Amino acid sequence: MDVRSQVSMVFHLDKCIGCHTCSIACKNIWTDRKGAEYMWWNNVETKPGTGYPGKWENQDIYKGGWEKDGDSIALKGAGKKKGLLNIFHNPNMPMIDDYYEPFTYKYLDLIESPASDDQPTARPVSLITGKPIDIKMGPNWDDDLSGTPDYARNDPNLEGLTPAEQDAMFQLEKMAFFYLPRICNHCLNPACVAACPSGAIYKRGEDGVVLINQDVCRAWRMCVTACPYKKSYYNWNNGKSEKCILCYPRIEAGFAPACMHSCVGRIRYLGVILYDADQIESAASADESELVDKQLDMLLDPYDPEVIKAAKANGVSDSTINAAQGSPTYKFVKKWGLALPLHAEYRTLPMLFYVPPLLPVMASVTEVSKDQNDNLNPIAKQWTDSWLYDTSTEELWGTIDQARLPLKYMANMFGAGDESKIKGQLQKLMAVRIYRRWKTVGDISEEKVNEVLKDTNLTAELADEIYNLTSLAKFDDRFNVPPAHREQAIEMLEFAGDEKGSTGFGIKEKVQRGL
Amino acid sequence: MKKQNFQLIGRNNNKGLNFCALFFIVVSVLIIGNSVCYAAEADQHEGAQYFNQVCSACHTINGGRLVGPDLVNVQERRSDEWLGQFIKSSQTLIQSGDPQAVAVFEEFNSMVMPDAPFTDEQITAIIGYIEVASGGGEETVGDGSEDAVDPEVLSEEAALIETGAASIEKDIILGQNLFQGKIRLQNGGPSCISCHHVKNDAVIGGGILARELTTVFSRMGEPGVRAILGSSPFPVMQQAYLNKSLTDEEIFAIVSFLEQADRDHMFQQPRDYGVKLAGTGVVGLMVLLGVYSVLWRNRKTKPVNKSIFDRQGKSQ
Numbered sequence: 106m107d108v109r110s111q112v113s114m115v116f117h118l119d120k121c122i123g124c125h126t127c128s129i130a131c132k133n134i135w136t137d138r139k140g141a142e143y144m145w146w147n148n149v150e151t152k153p154g155t156g157y158p159g160k161w162e163n164q165d166i167y168k169g170g171w172e173k174d175g176d177s178i179a180l181k182g183a184g185k186k187k188g189l190l191n192i193f194h195n196p197n198m199p200m201i202d203d204y205y206e207p208f209t210y211k212y213l214d215l216i217e218s219p220a221s222d223d224q225p226t227a228r229p230v231s232l233i234t235g236k237p238i239d240i241k242m243g244p245n246w247d248d249d250l251s252g253t254p255d256y257a258r259n260d261p262n263l264e265g266l267t268p269a270e271q272d273a274m275f276q277l278e279k280m281a282f283f284y285l286p287r288i289c290n291h292c293l294n295p296a297c298v299a300a301c302p303s304g305a306i307y308k309r310g311e312d313g314v315v316l317i318n319q320d321v322c323r324a325w326r327m328c329v330t331a332c333p334y335k336k337s338y339y340n341w342n343n344g345k346s347e348k349c350i351l352c353y354p355r356i357e358a359g360f361a362p363a364c365m366h367s368c369v370g371r372i373r374y375l376g377v378i379l380y381d382a383d384q385i386e387s388a389a390s391a392d393e394s395e396l397v398d399k400q401l402d403m404l405l406d407p408y409d410p411e412v413i414k415a416a417k418a419n420g421v422s423d424s425t426i427n428a429a430q431g432s433p434t435y436k437f438v439k440k441w442g443l444a445l446p447l448h449a450e451y452r453t454l455p456m457l458f459y460v461p462p463l464l465p466v467m468a469s470v471t472e473v474s475k476d477q478n479d480n481l482n483p484i485a486k487q488w489t490d491s492w493l494y495d496t497s498t499e500e501l502w503g504t505i506d507q508a509r510l511p512l513k514y515m516a517n518m519f520g521a522g523d524e525s526k527i528k529g530q531l532q533k534l535m536a537v538r539i540y541r542r543w544k545t546v547g548d549i550s551e552e553k554v555n556e557v558l559k560d561t562n563l564t565a566e567l568a569d570e571i572y573n574l575t576s577l578a579k580f581d582d583r584f585n586v587p588p589a590h591r592e593q594a595i596e597m598l599e600f601a602g603d604e605k606g607s608t609g610f611g612i613k614e615k616v617q618r619g620l
Numbered sequence: 621m622k623k624q625n626f627q628l629i630g631r632n633n634n635k636g637l638n639f640c641a642l643f644f645i646v647v648s649v650l651i652i653g654n655s656v657c658y659a660a661e662a663d664q665h666e667g668a669q670y671f672n673q674v675c676s677a678c679h680t681i682n683g684g685r686l687v688g689p690d691l692v693n694v695q696e697r698r699s700d701e702w703l704g705q706f707i708k709s710s711q712t713l714i715q716s717g718d719p720q721a722v723a724v725f726e727e728f729n730s731m732v733m734p735d736a737p738f739t740d741e742q743i744t745a746i747i748g749y750i751e752v753a754s755g756g757g758e759e760t761v762g763d764g765s766e767d768a769v770d771p772e773v774l775s776e777e778a779a780l781i782e783t784g785a786a787s788i789e790k791d792i793i794l795g796q797n798l799f800q801g802k803i804r805l806q807n808g809g810p811s812c813i814s815c816h817h818v819k820n821d822a823v824i825g826g827g828i829l830a831r832e833l834t835t836v837f838s839r840m841g842e843p844g845v846r847a848i849l850g851s852s853p854f855p856v857m858q859q860a861y862l863n864k865s866l867t868d869e870e871i872f873a874i875v876s877f878l879e880q881a882d883r884d885h886m887f888q889q890p891r892d893y894g895v896k897l898a899g900t901g902v903v904g905l906m907v908l909l910g911v912y913s914v915l916w917r918n919r920k921t922k923p924v925n926k927s928i929f930d931r932q933g934k935s936q
Contacts, residue, residue: 159923159925166924190915194919196918198920239932239934239935241932242925242928255925
């Protein structure tokens with residue numbers, strides 16, 4: 106057992122309101138520079154939709170991530186042979202138009218234009234060429250646009266859905282969407298690291314943050330191609346690739362990353378998870394049906410004495426183990442089994458987990474029967490009856506199966522295509538809601554609630570725990586940032602004694618008094 | 621008015637001074653001219669120094685032909701004025717069509733005699749030295765010829781040649797390496813290849829700043845080549861090897877190499893691609909581009925949202 110620590114993240118999609126505050130916080134700190142204007146280390150996508158860069162999930166276009174190669178795995182678009190052959194043209198790399206051409210407006214024209222018959226306008230200008238452009242695209246161009254033929258219907262996750270199912274998704278009154286905020290997943294088996302011909306990308310030992318060494322990067326851009334989440338970006342101005350750094354300067358100082366800190370919906374959780382690095386290869390090269398399970402199996406119980414012993418032997422500090430024990434992400438992912446990795450089929454073992462959204466289910470309906478139709482207000486097209494909230498378990502789990510966003514669609518995103526993987530998670534979320542409704546509203550019988558909890562292997566205490574961390578969590582509950590121990594990491598590289606006596610407390614200018 | 625007068629007076633004074641200076645100069649020139657015989661000893665010494673430094677690389681006085689003609693009693697064959705012009709700039713004289721100059725030039729393989737960086741006085745001194753040295757004494761004839769080519773160098777090299785049974789393979793290879801700069805010259809001088817080329821299998825792409833040296837050995841002969849290496853008469857080469865003179869061993873090795881290059885150059889066929897090289901490059905590029913266009917045909921060249929962009933309105 107090779108125990109290592111990873112700062113992992115959980116995004117609770119039911120809580121995301123799609124306000125893009127996280128994106129702006131990140132942009133203001135990190136990517137507000139020449140050459141980085143088009144980068145959104147954090148972005149929020151509307152699903153169903155094609156996302157940013159366009160159709161990034163379609164690996165037939167971008168050839169990102171890993172694919173199974175016999176018993177092991179190989180990079181889909183890069184790697185030693187393919188990488189060398191393609192090193193000078195990098196065939197599957199996204200172009201700037203796949204992201205969007207960054208722009209600003211000539212605001213000064215509004216106030217500095219001479220008097221004339223026409224109102225001055227602020228023309229858009231490209232941030233790349235500096236010339237006026239027609240804006241073609243933006244980073245969230247399809248924001249809130251569910252059902253559009255160009256975006257929503259081109260969502261790669263619709264694969265495997267029948268045309269009827271797809272049509273059902275986009276019927277005017279049934280249409281639903283949710284938001285998918287994305288940052289770098291800081292994967293356990295990062296394709297970007299494996300693809301880099303210069304060896305510039307590395308996964309930091311102490312917290313698993315994946316970083317690009319800007320001194321070593323030689324602009325091959327293989328990471329841009331290899332990352333299936335398209336979260337490595339090329340800075341055309343300084344000729345280096347850049348990516349989300351999980352705000353490591355903030356983490357080292359004990360703060361949550363800027364996107365998480367600023368999150369309005371409080372959807373983001375951060376904490377340490379211990380994992381067994383020996384299992385990386387077997388987990389990454391598992392059969393598609395086992396991918397999610399095997400990845401979750403790698404994550405270790407921080408209370409297990411064996412794990413603690415092995416972690417200590419591996420140099421994981423006590424404070425990090427302590428942080429792992431209080432980690433909110435461990436609870437969501439392992440203890441409660443609510444969060445799942447995004448697109449486990451890319452085999453990068455992402456360490457950003459998502460609690461899938463249940464939201465559309467609550468307003469969803471089963472087949473509309475005749476008597477229900479009678480209750481439909483012909484003008485407002487709203488059901489006047491309260492039958493909607495029939496929470497008998499039979500009906501309940503039925504609604505999940507017939508959710509407005511089909512299970513298959515969700516499974517394509519979070520379950521490597523396997524509906525059974527995601528169903529349990531949604532049921533648990535539903536069970537907690539029913540439990541809370543019984544507690545706060547009281548229109549559901551206790552037997553039903555107990556039945557629901559029993560069905561989902563939850564107890565009242567667990568349901569309360571989930572409810573608390575989901576709805577009432579304070580700052581310190583959501584972010585359990587481990588102490589950084591940079592001093593130890595530095596001591597591995599250089600002799601800290603050299604600095605002794607030359608820094609720290611002392612007198613800089615000689616005192617002009619006394620003897 | 622008064623002021624103007626002052627100025628006039630001043631001018632007159634100046635003129636007076638100029639006349640004074642001219643007078644003194646004329647007088648001193650006359651005195652010097654008259655006293656040539658008295659100063660002969662000093663002149664001879666000075667002239668000898670210049671001669672040995674520069675001229676002796678190619679010329680002897682009563683020592684036989686070297687690269688250029690033997691200069692013994694040259695003043696009897698040519699006027700001092702002609703000699704002065706020729707020494708100053710032989711090519712100017714030749715191009716002006718002077719029959720004597722052209723004849724000499726052609727007689728000696730059209731070897732260009734470099735323009736000497738001498739003042740008129742120095743030229744006079746050199747001519748004076750030649751006069752003295754040619755008429756001066758039968759007894760110095762033998763020494764004179766060797767004096768001309770830096771006596772120490774010559775004697776040592778002569779010794780080398782005698783003991784080493786002319787140049788052996790080792791020397792040729794050493795010379796070749798020195799020529800190409802594979803071995804640095806001991807005193808830090810630039811290697812020959814920086815400016816010169818030799819047609820030889822071993823040498824690829826020598827410099828084109830100076831003469832091509834393949835047949836230098838037959839053109840100048842061994843003493844000539846050695847003398848040029850010892851103390852070059854060419855201004856650029858002089859400057860290049862200022863305080864960085866070649867050692868005797870190096871001269872011997874390079875001379876050996878040049879001799880071998882001259883001897884063998886008929887059999888050496890180093891490839892000269894010329895225009896073909898550029899042509900091959902262009903053809904190679906076309907082939908490569910062809911290969912790449914096949915290899916890279918799958919490159920993503922269209923944005924995924926092209927169909928959307930195509931439908932969008934354009935302002936221009």
